[in-house]
Amino acid sequence: MxxxxxxxxxxxxxxxxxxxxxxxxxxxxxxxxxxxxxxxxxxxxxxxxxxxxxxxxxxxxxxxxxxxxxxxxxxxxxxxxxxxxxxxxxxxGLFNPPASFPSQCADRISGAFNPQLASSGSSPAPVEIEAHVIRAFARRAGLPAASGGHFTTSGSEANYTALVCALTRAQPRFGTDGVRAFPGPVAMYTSRACQPAWFKIAHHAGIGRAALKLIDTDSSGRMHVAALEAAVKRDRAAGVVPVLVSPTAGTTGAGMIDPLAECACIAREHGAWYHVDAAWGGAALASERLRGLLAGIETADSITIDAHKWLATTMGCGMFITRYPQTLSEAFRVTAEFMPSSN
Amino acid sequence: MxxxxxxxxxxxxxxxxxxxxxxxxxxxxxxxxxxxxxxxxxxxxxxxxxxxxxxxxxxxxxxxxxxxxxxxxxxxxxxxxxxxxxxxxxxxGLFNPPASFPSQCADRISGAFNPQLASSGSSPAPVEIEAHVIRAFARRAGLPAASGGHFTTSGSEANYTALVCALTRAQPRFGTDGVRAFPGPVAMYTSRACQPAWFKIAHHAGIGRAALKLIDTDSSGRMHVAALEAAVKRDRAAGVVPVLVSPTAGTTGAGMIDPLAECACIAREHGAWYHVDAAWGGAALASERLRGLLAGIETADSITIDAHKWLATTMGCGMFITRYPQTLSEAFRVTAEFMPSSN
Structure with a gap:
């Protein structure tokens, strides 16, 4: 030696x-x-x-x-x-409150340990804590106990994840063959008062910005349900596949909450994924006094909440919550036949 | 009152x-x-x-x-x-070194000020610092002075951004009409030794996992250039549109650097975007002794580098760098005719 x-x-x-x-x-x-x-x-x-x-x-x-x-x-x-x-x-400013002191402390702890979150094997503690918080919000929203999800960098990333889940569930061949696997063009529905990042999302998901259908709002700025229903029916008659209906709970401009339960019904009737963009308003779930404002969220297929908004964490801290965690796993799987993976 | x-x-x-x-x-x-x-x-x-x-x-x-x-x-x-x-x-572990102490200090400063990075108007200081660092790496890689880019959460997000830019540039109607705007199926090329997150990326971008063509490697684990050329030619003859060629500079399994310049030639010849996934190996640009290993990166349309790998920052800190910042802006624009926006 x-x-x-x-x-x-x-x-x-x-x-x-x-x-x-x-x-x-x-x-x-x-x-x-x-x-x-x-x-x-x-x-x-x-x-x-x-x-x-x-x-x-x-x-x-x-x-x-x-x-x-x-x-x-x-x-x-x-x-x-x-x-x-x-x-x-x-x-x-309405959207971003000051970052709470406890969340700044948490950032320091995270920076010191710098966990690699790519697998639960390398970071069991943060992965379990993440799952616990997501389940707590899912329960609070009224979703089933088997719901899941994860933290994202932003509400936009969470909304984007909702669209990918919707496409993956709507067409079993979407993951392998992409948008061309659908028999015709697809469409997603939200209101004119929606977060404009939906345009980027539609672009990046390969369905195109034109697939984003902006429904008129009523005099209070809430999505007009009759207009939504008419648009979905018109599109279906023209061979378009409605994949996602996403009412907003806390619109960017005015903080209005779309009629969630009515939107849910229309989504169900036409086989579309029902996603609630509660990036801003979702924090109301933590309040006994205010959570009733979000009635209708309990049947959501998925929900977006930004913790860096009214939960006052440091940025970026979005949440994606879904009652179909298996669809989420399907959309994010990295295993392949020829390639071993520990997930 | x-x-x-x-x-x-x-x-x-x-x-x-x-x-x-x-x-x-x-x-x-x-x-x-x-x-x-x-x-x-x-x-x-x-x-x-x-x-x-x-x-x-x-x-x-x-x-x-x-x-x-x-x-x-x-x-x-x-x-x-x-x-x-x-x-x-x-x-x-090879990929993630300890997070340097200066980067932990930077995290603390960031947590205390908690900048909202959605617009340069609300955060001119971090936006200018980000642009400066991206330009410094672009220059170091040999890209033109007018190059741009941004930080991402990870190499995967940066690679995904490369694919969206490639699709956006390859087909002017992609942003509006999505993948259906292409005359046939699209394909992207990387090697069997690539980061498997490319599967998720292809899924999420709506081109589908089957659009990811994994080229065989030679005995050293580097992409086989003749096999790449044959695959692209075969696909084109079958009506497939090659949109992206992405050699890896630092493969996940063995740290090999694909033959960058040769891959670039094939990408050019067939009109595909030439992206270098240097998530792991890109830090070599900072070293006078090692940067020559990345010869061929200077003609890249875009580059991925993970600062949280060998630049030893805290996670997640990826970089996307491109010689076509206008394409990047086009892919991320949120303005719409009916909706004012300050960008």
Missing amino acids: TSRAPLPPPVAALFPPRDERERIDELLGRELAEATARVVAGPVMPTLERERLRRELEPFDFARPRPLEELIAWAIGVMEQGVVHMNNPRYF | TSRAPLPPPVAALFPPRDERERIDELLGRELAEATARVVAGPVMPTLERERLRRELEPFDFARPRPLEELIAWAIGVMEQGVVHMNNPRYF
């Missing part, structure tokens, strides 16, 4: 020793606390000059490393000037 | 006052430092009993709030037992 030199220690700039990490952690905590105090008393809107920032960024490259403390002070200063401050008490 | 009672203060459990936040921040820092020290000396693999964790999770619900300090200690304990530890020196 040849003798070997010991491995070199990790690069100190990236993996400093414990005392150095603790010193910088304390510095960072202090600087953030002071910045937070200034933010609460300062302007809500960004004051940053973008041209100046661009000039400052120019010399940042691979060749010239900078001391971490200098970078921390710089980054905090730039963020202080360069974002809308949701924890300023004069911030009146 | 009626007199009004002042607004109640924020819920203290979610938004505690500064001194309480600082006290808990310090406690959290101390507990994490101690856990990190234990992790380095402890087992690499999870020791958690999942059944016990499930029982522990049962009583966690909306009805019984718990003190934050109790939750922090609990969460750290569970994570310590319940994930693979990448910063244990006996962890030999």
